[in-house]
Amino acid sequence: MKVKIYTKLKESVLDPQGQAVTGGLRNLGFNTIKSVRIGKVIDIELDDMQESEAQTLIKKMCEQLLANTVIEDYSFTFEIDGK
Numbered sequence: 001m002k003v004k005i006y007t008k009l010k011e012s013v014l015d016p017q018g019q020a021v022t023g024g025l026r027n028l029g030f031n032t033i034k035s036v037r038i039g040k041v042i043d044i045e046l047d048d049m050q051e052s053e054a055q056t057l058i059k060k061m062c063e064q065l066l067a068n069t070v071i072e073d074y075s076f077t078f079e080i081d082g083k
Contacts, residue, residue, distance in 0.1 A: 001046045002079040003058055007067045008039030042066055051078060 009015050018036040025033045044061075046054055058076050067074040 001048060001051075001054055003044045003046060003054065003076055004079070005042040005044065005058065005062060005066060005074060005076045006039060007042070007062075007072045007074045008037055010071055010073050013071045054078065 009018075015037050017038045021036045021038065022033055025036065044058070046057070049057075062074045062076070063069060
């Protein structure tokens, strides 16, 4: 079972990297850019298990290590049997 975890700064947290990319894109002529927020994707492969069990496990991983829940939001999706 493959899992994709997405983390990004909460809307209330300043994103200097996103601001730099916004400015860079505007300097390149992409003037329709309103703003950019930068996040990360974490790919994890788990042993086969029930999706409900995997959800609990991934939430624990995110809460304990993978996401700084004070300043970041996270979400995840499952890819089962190559789907």
